[in-house]
Amino acid sequence: MGSESESTSYVRKDQQPLLKVTGLQKYFSTTSKGLGGMFGRSLPLRAVDDVTFEVMPGEVFGLVGESGSGKSTLGSMVAHLIKPTAGTVELDGKPWSTLSDRELGAKRRDVQVVFQNPYGSLDPRWTVEKIVGEPIVTYERIGRRALRERVAEFLLAVGLSVEHLDRLPSQFSGGQRQRVALARALAGNPRLLVADEPVSALDVSVQAQVINLMRDLHERQSMAMLFISHNLAVVHHLCERVGILYLGKLVEVGPVDVVFSSPLHPYTRSLLDAIPEPDPHPSRLIPLKGEIPSPIAPPSGCHFHPRCIRATVRCGEVAPVITAKGGDRHVACHFPTD
Amino acid sequence: MMIPPILSVCDLTISFDKKRLRDAVQGVSFSVKPGEALGLAGESGCGKSITGLSIMGLAPKSGKVTGKIEFDSENLLDFSPKRMRKIRGAGIAMIFQDPSNTLNPVMTIGAQLAEQLRWHRPELTKAQVREICEQALESVGISSPRERLSNYPHEISGGMRQRVAIASAILLSPKLIIADEPTTALDVTIQAQILELIRDLKSTLQTAIVLISHDIGVIAQICENMAVMYAGTIVESGVTSKILAAPLHPYTKGLLNAVPSVRSPNRLLESISGTVPPPSQQFSGCIFYDRCQFAMPECSQINPKLLHIDGERSVACHLVTGAY
Numbered sequence: 001m002g003s004e005s006e007s008t009s010y011v012r013k014d015q016q017p018l019l020k021v022t023g024l025q026k027y028f029s030t031t032s033k034g035l036g037g038m039f040g041r042s043l044p045l046r047a048v049d050d051v052t053f054e055v056m057p058g059e060v061f062g063l064v065g066e067s068g069s070g071k072s073t074l075g076s077m078v079a080h081l082i083k084p085t086a087g088t089v090e091l092d093g094k095p096w097s098t099l100s101d102r103e104l105g106a107k108r109r110d111v112q113v114v115f116q117n118p119y120g121s122l123d124p125r126w127t128v129e130k131i132v133g134e135p136i137v138t139y140e141r142i143g144r145r146a147l148r149e150r151v152a153e154f155l156l157a158v159g160l161s162v163e164h165l166d167r168l169p170s171q172f173s174g175g176q177r178q179r180v181a182l183a184r185a186l187a188g189n190p191r192l193l194v195a196d197e198p199v200s201a202l203d204v205s206v207q208a209q210v211i212n213l214m215r216d217l218h219e220r221q222s223m224a225m226l227f228i229s230h231n232l233a234v235v236h237h238l239c240e241r242v243g244i245l246y247l248g249k250l251v252e253v254g255p256v257d258v259v260f261s262s263p264l265h266p267y268t269r270s271l272l273d274a275i276p277e278p279d280p281h282p283s284r285l286i287p288l289k290g291e292i293p294s295p296i297a298p299p300s301g302c303h304f305h306p307r308c309i310r311a312t313v314r315c316g317e318v319a320p321v322i323t324a325k326g327g328d329r330h331v332a333c334h335f336p337t338d
Numbered sequence: 339m340m341i342p343p344i345l346s347v348c349d350l351t352i353s354f355d356k357k358r359l360r361d362a363v364q365g366v367s368f369s370v371k372p373g374e375a376l377g378l379a380g381e382s383g384c385g386k387s388i389t390g391l392s393i394m395g396l397a398p399k400s401g402k403v404t405g406k407i408e409f410d411s412e413n414l415l416d417f418s419p420k421r422m423r424k425i426r427g428a429g430i431a432m433i434f435q436d437p438s439n440t441l442n443p444v445m446t447i448g449a450q451l452a453e454q455l456r457w458h459r460p461e462l463t464k465a466q467v468r469e470i471c472e473q474a475l476e477s478v479g480i481s482s483p484r485e486r487l488s489n490y491p492h493e494i495s496g497g498m499r500q501r502v503a504i505a506s507a508i509l510l511s512p513k514l515i516i517a518d519e520p521t522t523a524l525d526v527t528i529q530a531q532i533l534e535l536i537r538d539l540k541s542t543l544q545t546a547i548v549l550i551s552h553d554i555g556v557i558a559q560i561c562e563n564m565a566v567m568y569a570g571t572i573v574e575s576g577v578t579s580k581i582l583a584a585p586l587h588p589y590t591k592g593l594l595n596a597v598p599s600v601r602s603p604n605r606l607l608e609s610i611s612g613t614v615p616p617p618s619q620q621f622s623g624c625i626f627y628d629r630c631q632f633a634m635p636e637c638s639q640i641n642p643k644l645l646h647i648d649g650e651r652s653v654a655c656h657l658v659t660g661a662y
Binding site: 066067173175176203204205206207208209211212215230231232233234236237260270271272273274275276277278279280281282285286287288291292 | 381382495497498525526527528529530531533534552553554555556557558559578579580582583592593594595596597598599600601606607608609610611613614
């Protein structure tokens, strides 16, 4: 599985990548039904299967996929919240797995995470000052007054105010809570922010506020971001490059504008065709046939072939390798559109 | 020839006045004709779900529902609970957001579908019930319906579960279906399949549909008419294509500008500052006043009424109605 050929790296030669993910895999064990289960054999669930990509310093990289595509698992591995089955995650050329406990503790600061649900990710008994101040206190010796000032600065940066310092999460709306979560992540002064569906739980008008805020913060602090979302439109507004995941594999990677305007992979095309747009005379959606197969028993060859309109016999037999197509684009398809 | 509407809601108000809260729904009126779909759009907390539930007679007991809900020219609010039970399922059916919560996990799909038929049409034999259930599953695009009838909900995928929920809704050929965020819990590719299915059913069965959604894109796909709700009131209503082409109310404009799109250039999204006011906040003037960028002095004092401006378009805004 672990293919680390030249074709699978997306290096822009001029710069050292901040984040380098190579041949990353995560298999979860499952107990299968029937005879196999009785004899203690089980098939692994391949949540993430041989994923390779890089994020440059200050770049916003989007990861798109439907539920079950492995995007959150991938995000957790990047932030070293779960350990990969195989493959490496390198930050500044240093793999997470080779760091000592002490180095790891210091390095974690560089990667902060914002989760989807701000109702679950904030401690309900902590004040905003304590929540946002925690990453600062963890890494620095700082006096109480100075801490309060620093926290207040971060609150201002995310559009909250000083008067919110002593409030509890329950006193905030969903959008405000997500701002608190964002302020907490920023307080660690990260070089990479992993944002896992940060706006999915929000209403559109508030979602727009948070998207604009993240764009603004990225521009001001030149912080790199791994933005995980199922919403292609949100990714389009925020990210510079995008990777499309299907059943744990990256099927297409490239600059957002070109990938969305002229996708190479048929799955990317189908995703774009399935989005209902609020147009006065919307074009009819072109639904993709079938559903995402089980990651326990993925289809042979190309995982997408049973749902693909361009599939041939070869697609069912040989899994396509993700290859460079020029213009910083990569696709894993035997018959990509050109 | 004018077809009379199958559902006409008139001045619907739902109040939970326990803690001096603002009415959850305030004087909402709309109507739907057979074979037509009306979209109720709005953000969370604007009263769209409770409006749908009150049509089914399922609004919480603590809520006081006043106004008129005319279904087939009879006011549902005058119905006894017993009579209402007969309407539910047979006359009006509902599809909810999350099919994993609406299907009973300990009953097979066949048993759940059959339960409805046994209650509403006791004269049917077992074989007939089975036949109707199979047909319903087939019409929502489920292959090998016979086998599926003996499956439990956990044995099928989320998209398939929503198909079962839709099959259950059309089982007794109701004249009206209320679909509350029917595709929100689904992935985009599955959402596209379900939207296609709802559109097909609408044209083949001539069912009227009230589609409740926060996603205006979904409404644009299905509904000829739409109403935009904000904090318990309708602020704009009319033909969907006309509203989307030229929104008049500042809230509708803001909502449409806030929606990110894969086709538009990578621009800064326009957002509406602030949030939907909590139900404890009272208003003397326009309910959108403190978030509106075009607010005028009179907006803080006089609440604008929903007024017809041309054809079927209605808007509740001083700025717009003043110009006409």
